[in-house]
Amino acid sequence: MNDQKTQKSANMKTLVNKNLITLKCVLFCFLSGIGCIFPFLPMHMLSVGLDRGEARLISAVAPCVAILGPAVLGCLIDKLSVGRGSTGGTPGPSGSGRLLRVVTAVCLILSALFYTLLLAVPYTERHEARRPQVLFMCDADGAYVMQEVCKEDMTCNRWTGVKSGVLAVGSCEYGCADENMTWVRQPFATTTTTSTLSPMYNSVANSTAPTVNFTTYDDDEEDFDVHPPHLCYKGECQVYMRHANRLRVPLSLVAPELPDDNSTADSDWCTYRTSGPQCIVPLDQLPAEAEFGECKPAVRCQVLDPYDEPDGVLADAECRLQIGDPAYTFTVYLILRMLADIWPTAALALLGAACVIATRETSLGRGDVGRQLAFGTLGLAIFPPLAGLAAEQMPETPYVVPFVLHAVFMLIGALILLFDSHMPLSTPEWWWHTSTGVLAMPMNTVRRYGAETAAVFAVVALLGTLWSGIDAYLPWTVLDLNGTISKVGLTLTAGALPAVPALWWAEALVDYIGHSNVFITAFTFYTLRYTGLAYSTDYSWIVVCEVLEVFTLSLVWVTAVLYFRHLVPRKYTTTGQALPVIAHFCIGRCIGAIVSGMVSLEAPLESMRSVYRALGVCALLCAAVYLALYHLLLAPRCAARPVAPPHHLLQASTVDGQLNGRGLNANGGSNGTYSPMRVYHEERSRKGHFRY
Structure with a gap:
């Protein structure tokens, strides 16, 4: 009986890790802030007097500039986090996680600042041209x-x-x-x-x-x-x-x-x-x-x-008849929007790295990254419709409340990061690849998976293109179908609610299905989403299509985080988490905004349906090609036979399990074999029973 109580207590302690509560709160605030502003940006551009052509240009240019955030800050943090050389020692001050917390907090503060400045963009109004005799x-x-x-x-x-x-x-x-x-x-x-x-x-x-x-x-x-x-x-x-x-x-x-x-x-x-x-x-x-x-x-x-x-x-x-200066309004909005998009994009990469570090994933077990993201997704499900409902109550200034809510959530998240010094973001000892010591793992024993990293990067960018093809201008489609601002917010709720349980068990689900199969499934569901949107005649069909986003965004994102966690060496963790952000939310978002923006301004709804049909066909072709290439060509080549590990690496695994608070048999998967290839590839491969 006592053993059962002890086991139950241990399971509860594993389920509720007090050290990760503040990280969950930061993710909740971050995604709540994103949800309060992201669905309303396309409509806000029109509300200040920009036409749809100018709004499409801004939607395409801003993600390109946003690449600077994760690319620069990811590399900078990794560089400053290396606190010792190859001869051993202890990590420097940045290795404690303080640098990561402070930089992430600064990103949240700057996001709140620049998006709020969009409210100050001068208004312009252009009436339909009159043609005099x-x-x-x-x-x-x-x-x-x-x-x-x-x-x-x-x-x-x-x-x-x-x-x-x-x-x-x-x-x-x-x-x-x-x-x-x-x-x-x-x-x-x-x-x-x-x-x-x-x-x-x-x-x-x-x-x-x-x-x-x-x-x-x-x-x-x-x-x-x-x-x-x-x-x-x-x-x-x-x-x-x-x-x-x-x-x-x-x-x-x-x-x-x-x-x-x-x-x-x-x-x-x-x-x-x-x-x-x-x-x-x-x-x-x-x-x-x-x-x-x-x-x-x-x-x-x-x-x-x-x-x-x-x-x-x-x-x-x-x-x-023009009120204000349309050229000046467009220029100011474009500059502020480019500066604003840099910071939440960078923060997303840094928070992804924080989840990977804080959950202490080791070679023997999974780190429950999905559970952290699941808690944050609750904010994405709750606040967008509330922000839209509040906007409808203020017809004169409808977008003040969403922008202010965004700023408030971002500032709360920044304060938590700045004042919580106990957040487990210090780098585990075994993550530092050195050539000496009992925990040493020589770099020449770790194979460079550059080609596979590039391939996954391209797949995630393509998935990001399909995602942006819908979400970039979906609010306009809702309005064209006589929708309201609150209904625009509800579209995020429809996609986020099913994502909460899916993310909670995401690692086990991805482990069972396999990374590449998750991507293939996402392409297939994009076909269904685009087909539904192409033939939708009312708002209810849009909601149904948004429910499928759990397969096309939520599971795809956590899969990308987990995949790059293993593909990239540990000392480049932040850079590794910046890669899927750049691929999906920068490059893919830019291309998708350009493709789905190629519609007729005279008949936007019917023209958009034609674009949806074309992208649906593209998604189906991608799914078929990926399925054939992977299962017929790549998977057979990626299978690797197990080899006996070096003695010091077997000792490292023992200490590693102790660092994680578990024994070697915590997951029932340690059998004294070492297979680097199996760390990175799908099918018949295991790293803590994790399939690639």
């Missing part, structure tokens, strides 16, 4: 283009130098021009359609009066066709004929002379002179009521599609 008139001195003044700000467009392009015209008429431009503004007697385009007559002039051959038509049009308007520009004349519905006139607009604010004295029209073309108007074609000497012969034409014509001289001259 455009008129065209031409005489022997040159041509004039008239545009209605923009009523929003009563200004005219102005540019530097001369602006060249074309202007499509039709339904030209002869008449008399005047200084007040009253004739050109009068309604046209007849109009023409623009649905049919006819070829024009062109002539290159070798003299001031080019010779043109043309044909006459019906009697009522004979005079106009015999003496048609000639629009000459740079020695080339185009002849307008009544049967032709469209004529593309090349011209160069001269910047108007306006005050510094571009305001115009004329409250209705902006008039632009051109450096061409000139119009040749026969005098006998002027109206009969015009008196000779008081009439300036001219031609006016209706302007067709001035803002849509290819190479149009007025293609960007619509009236736009």
Whole structure:
């Protein structure tokens, strides 16, 4: 009976390790803070006035810059943590774990700071462009283009130098021009359609009066066709004929002379002179009521599609009402977002290393990394919908609460790291690879698994691409399906709740299934997720697809942490945990944001569904290729036969088990054999009954 009580007490002590409580709290605060802000960032970019194209650019650029965080800090901590040389000794101050705690705390504080600064980005507003009417008139001195003044700000467009392009015209008429431009503004007697385009007559002039051959038509049009308007520009004349519905006139607009604010004295029209073309108007074609000497012969034409014509001289001259400076808002947001994304990405790598170190995984047992992550995932399940619900209660400033909650959680996590000096982050003695002593493990006995590390890195990056293809713009999809901000937060809850029990038993599950099989399963479930999203018509389907995230993100992430824990030498633990972060949440996130951002801005929902279908097919192909390559080619080659260990390594295993608080038979797997290859590869391999 006493033995049973002792065993039960030991099991309870193993289940609840008091030394790891503060680490669990830090993970809870970190993931709660991430959950409060991550799903709302795509919507916040639109709320400050950025368009979806600018938001996609920011979503793609920020992860690239975020690589600096885990890459630099991971290598720096590993370098400073080596506190002794090959002759032995004790770890330096950084080996106690203080450096890791302090740097992680700084990352959390900077994350809170820079994301909060996003609330201070100046607001901008761009209304839909209004297309004012455009008129065209031409005489022997040159041509004039008239545009209605923009009523929003009563200004005219102005540019530097001369602006060249074309202007499509039709339904030209002869008449008399005047200084007040009253004739050109009068309604046209007849109009023409623009649905049919006819070829024009062109002539290159070798003299001031080019010779043109043309044909006459019906009697009522004979005079106009015999003496048609000639629009000459740079020695080339185009002849307008009544049967032709469209004529593309090349011209160069001269910047108007306006005050510094571009305001115009004329409250209705902006008039632009051109450096061409000139119009040749026969005098006998002027109206009969015009008196000779008081009439300036001219031609006016209706302007067709001035803002849509290819190479149009007025293609960007619509009236736009803007509040603030869109370019300035975009630049400020981009810079702050790039700086902000560095710190949580770095903190994720450092916390992954802290989990690996604190759980004291040894060659004889597993370290329960998944249980630490499971506790933190609770925050990811609880707070995003609460933050979204609070945002809905503040329609004027909806994103203040999520950003403030993010800052609060990050600061709490930083305080725990700074003041808890008992967190077990000191490096175990046997982790330091030296060439002497009873715990020595010469580096030449450890095979370099660079090729396998690179392969796993590529697989994790590909999985990160598929993850970002959904999560980067999923909030927009929810809103397009008439969802709310709180429903956007619930999508994270749907994916995080099933992840809690899965992560709790993650190491045993990954041990049973095998690392590569977990990755193959993830590709398969991405196919299901993308297929469901491609054909989803309401919010409930999105929730169902998000539940499957436990297979595509949660198990993938813990598998990557465990895999790199064994692939990378112990003295590079932090760098090893930075690799999956860089692959999944930096490189993969960037590529996924680019791929899923290639949608039509006019029909974003339908276009996004097409992208989902394409990525679903890609995920299925990846699963099939990975399955075939691994089980037919790689797995048979990776199996290694056990070899007898050196005597001093067998002693090291004994001490190692004691350091872990367990005997050699704690997991029932020690049989006096040593197999380095089996540490790293799948199938028939064991490191504490752990399969690779």
